[in-house]
Amino acid sequence: QALARDEVLPGPLRRLGRGSGPGDEPRLATVMSMVLAIAIVSIGDLDAVAPVLTMFFLVTYAVVNLVSAAERYLGSPSFRPTFRVHWSLSLVGGIGCVLVMFLINVRASIAAFAVVGVIWFLLDRRGTQARFGDVRQGIWLALVRWSIGKIHPTSDPRSWRPNVLVFAGSPTKRWYLIDFGASLTSARGMLTVATVLPDNTPTARKRQLSKTVREYLEERKVKALVRVVGAPNPYVGARVLVEGYGLGPLVPNTVVLGDGAGLDHPERHEFIGTIAKLHEAGRNVLVVRAPNDTTYGARRRIDLWLRSMRDNGATMLTLATALQASRRWRRSKVTVRMVVTNEPAARTAGTNLRSLLDTARLAADVDIVVDDRPIAEVINERAAGADLTMIGLPDPCTNPDDFHDRCQATLDRVDLASPVLFVLASADVDMTEILS
Secondary structure (H helix, E strand, C coil): CHHHHCCCCCHHHHHHHCCECCCCECHHHHHHHHHHHHHHHCCCCHHHHHHHHHHHHHHHHHHHHHHHHHHHHHCCCCCCCCCCCCHHHHHHHHHHHHHHHHHHCHHHHHHHHHHHHHHHHHHHHHCCCCCCCCHHHHHHHHHHHHHHHHCCCCCCHHHCCCEEEEECCCCCCCHHHHHHHHHHHCCCCEEEEEEEEECCCCHHHHHHHHHHHHHHHHHCCCCCEEEEEEECCHHHHHHHHHHHCCECCECCCEEEEECCCCCCHHHHHHHHHHHHHHHHCCCEEEEEECHHHCCCCCCCEEEEECCECCCEHHHHHHHHHHHHCCCCCCCCEEEEEEEECCHHHHHHHHHHHHHHHHHHCCCEEEEEEECCCCHHHHHHHHCCCCCEEEEECCCCCCCHHHHHHHHHHHHHHCCCCCCEEEEECCCCCCHHHCCC
16 A cells, blocks of 8 residues: 555556545555465465565665664754664664575575666656655765865866856757756766846746756756856846855856847946956856857867967867767867967977977867968858867956957957857966866
């Protein structure tokens, strides 16, 4: 009856959950149990059945003891048994049950664990929701607490990992931002998808949207945290969330934004001001432009337009390497391109770049372009076939008074039909050390 009510049994057998009379007696379930018992006895060889039944009894006792040990050790507030024992005693009991199983019959023990594993797999695949707490959540929380305590606020740049905060707005409309963030953090970083709603949005609406976004990400098999916040406008929301979001030393070090194309002048000015503020907060700022919300094509070619290693160059190389480590971009090829005005400069730049890439053990091609035209014109002409083009943004710390004009010029003059990534590297981490 209990198994049926917890929806563990398949559909037709859930009728066994019905009770009878004022005492809710499990009459149907009792009849079914009797039928099973008679069927087993009818085999005529109880000695063959006894070890199997013993295995499942011992598995049950082992699991109860191990769960009790875990709950007691983790100090779960909801675990308040009448009969209290120390967690170590429960642990010894659980281990003892497993040892006794193998002492009785090794094959039957393995078979019992296999059956339990299959049942767990089927229930997990069905997405069955238990009506009681899950001890695994307490275990994960304990591991998170322990791990965060081991993270040093000022870690070595070589241990840098992308912890990405994506301001996606509506994920269904700007999926290319989440796609990029998921590729960047694949198997090596953390991803948070954020949405900023108006300040007067009801709390229930925020919760519902957060749930909808999580379900949408799960359907797309993207592992990410979700944050929905309220603010007077998206720019204020972005600044507040970047400053306040995180746990101890585990805070987003990279922020991904859409490019804000089509905004009127006041909003465009605030958008660029937000880029400067995020940079001032010590974050890498990545502005992704995908014309008509297109995808990243075949994901085979990444063009990286370089000025110098310290001028966003090291960060762009690190990001390109992180992308290539993902499943989506694993077959991509990186080409580092640089524009110079004469042949002697081209020879020097080519030699230095190849030496740096060899030292850093990076598999990338080098293309030195001799052209005295503005770099944006050269990029528009030569980057047409790239699946992703990386370009550095000007540093707000250099001539901050005209940063708005320099940033807007960079954003507006590059006009490609394929996705473009504008990169503004944080000054808090020397990414050149990663390449040394």
